[in-house]
Amino acid sequence: MSTSHRTPTQAIILVGGEGTRLRPVTSRVPKPVAPVVERPFVAYILDDLARHGVERAIFSTGFLAAAIEAQIGDGAGYGLQVDYAVETEPLGTAGAVANCAEMLDDGSFFVCNGDVLSDVDLTALAALHAGKGAMGTVFLTPVDDPRRYGLVELRDDSSVASFVEKPGEWQGVALINAGVYVLEHEVLEMIPRGRLFSIERGVFPRLAQAGSLYGYVDRGYWRDIGTPESYLQAHFDILERTVDTAVADLLGEEYLYVAPSADIHARARVVPPCYIGEHARVEAGARVGPLAVLGAGSVVAEGATILESVIQAGVDIGAYAQVERSVVVRESSIGAGTQLHSAVIGEGCHVGAGNRLVGGICVYPDTTLPDNSIQFHEQLRGKEG
Numbered sequence: 001m002s003t004s005h006r007t008p009t010q011a012i013i014l015v016g017g018e019g020t021r022l023r024p025v026t027s028r029v030p031k032p033v034a035p036v037v038e039r040p041f042v043a044y045i046l047d048d049l050a051r052h053g054v055e056r057a058i059f060s061t062g063f064l065a066a067a068i069e070a071q072i073g074d075g076a077g078y079g080l081q082v083d084y085a086v087e088t089e090p091l092g093t094a095g096a097v098a099n100c101a102e103m104l105d106d107g108s109f110f111v112c113n114g115d116v117l118s119d120v121d122l123t124a125l126a127a128l129h130a131g132k133g134a135m136g137t138v139f140l141t142p143v144d145d146p147r148r149y150g151l152v153e154l155r156d157d158s159s160v161a162s163f164v165e166k167p168g169e170w171q172g173v174a175l176i177n178a179g180v181y182v183l184e185h186e187v188l189e190m191i192p193r194g195r196l197f198s199i200e201r202g203v204f205p206r207l208a209q210a211g212s213l214y215g216y217v218d219r220g221y222w223r224d225i226g227t228p229e230s231y232l233q234a235h236f237d238i239l240e241r242t243v244d245t246a247v248a249d250l251l252g253e254e255y256l257y258v259a260p261s262a263d264i265h266a267r268a269r270v271v272p273p274c275y276i277g278e279h280a281r282v283e284a285g286a287r288v289g290p291l292a293v294l295g296a297g298s299v300v301a302e303g304a305t306i307l308e309s310v311i312q313a314g315v316d317i318g319a320y321a322q323v324e325r326s327v328v329v330r331e332s333s334i335g336a337g338t339q340l341h342s343a344v345i346g347e348g349c350h351v352g353a354g355n356r357l358v359g360g361i362c363v364y365p366d367t368t369l370p371d372n373s374i375q376f377h378e379q380l381r382g383k384e385g
């Protein structure tokens, strides 16, 4: 068997994007290392790669590159070697792959978008690729609404008949590019060096036309964490163990992890599925969960409620505050009695007491909202509508 017919032992992880749709979660922290159940997100991808025999991952970085390197380092904590190829300007998905060319060994390699959580069988993906003698093989997953993805139509022999990036019009379930591929080294020759080039627009349609692009359909778990809704949902899926991750061992059969140093008042309620980090505190009469993550050192004061929400590290939630389907980024505070529903509060914000922030509102980092400064009146909105 030639080198390229084995499961690749090298991978490129694309982590250079700005993650605009996930702001303000990603205003200060790049999406690939945004905390997801208190781990840098890309740790879940590294776990999968290592499990399938990958020995070396090259991070293709750009936006906030140093922050990624500071968290992941040389990969020692994740069971593989991590190296970095830093872009001085964004090169797009193909340009970013080509920028790693000098660092790759000969033979095939995986490419992973740095924002995909899945339990795809990478070994089976590589086996299909090798069996077909393909130049590229794309992991495909079915979604209800493919309009913000790359739509793929397959022939019976699994070759790709067409590849359309972000189709404007489409109704019904379709197979999409799930953001994980195997490529042969020769594909690098199709990519111009040092300029913006998209793999989805510039490489895959050409490979498909040449009959050398294949699709591997996996109907297992798949989610990209690129929007606040999907970022929250990824937390829920990990807490509910819908996707198998390293966190499952901590949660166990109770679907509950409370760090040994956390301080839970005897009259507080912690309702699984739930994860409570080191030195977090939950005061009397407060309720955390179900489907909640409380980051290290965060405090939920008396009578407050955290439901279906992510509270990152070092956050103070005031007495009788209510937080539902929301994300509060690190080092922020929420005043007493304030209600958050489908809100995203950026790093270092101080939301005063008695506010009501609902309906997808995003508050950018370091904002201070005085007490009783924001209200949302459903009746008023009803009249306008």
Ligand code: GTP
Residues within 6 Å of the ligand: 014, 015, 016, 017, 018, 019, 020, 021, 022, 031, 032, 060, 061, 062, 087, 089, 090, 091, 092, 093, 096, 113, 114, 115, 226
């Ligand atoms: P949005 O701005 O919200 O669309 O997010 P994004 O910048 O992450 O873009 P997108 O979700 O389309 O990117 C998919 C993956 O490719 C992510 O892991 C990005 O980090 C990565 N990526 C996107 N563009 C580039 C690029 O120009 N260079 C590199 N190195 N990676 C990129």
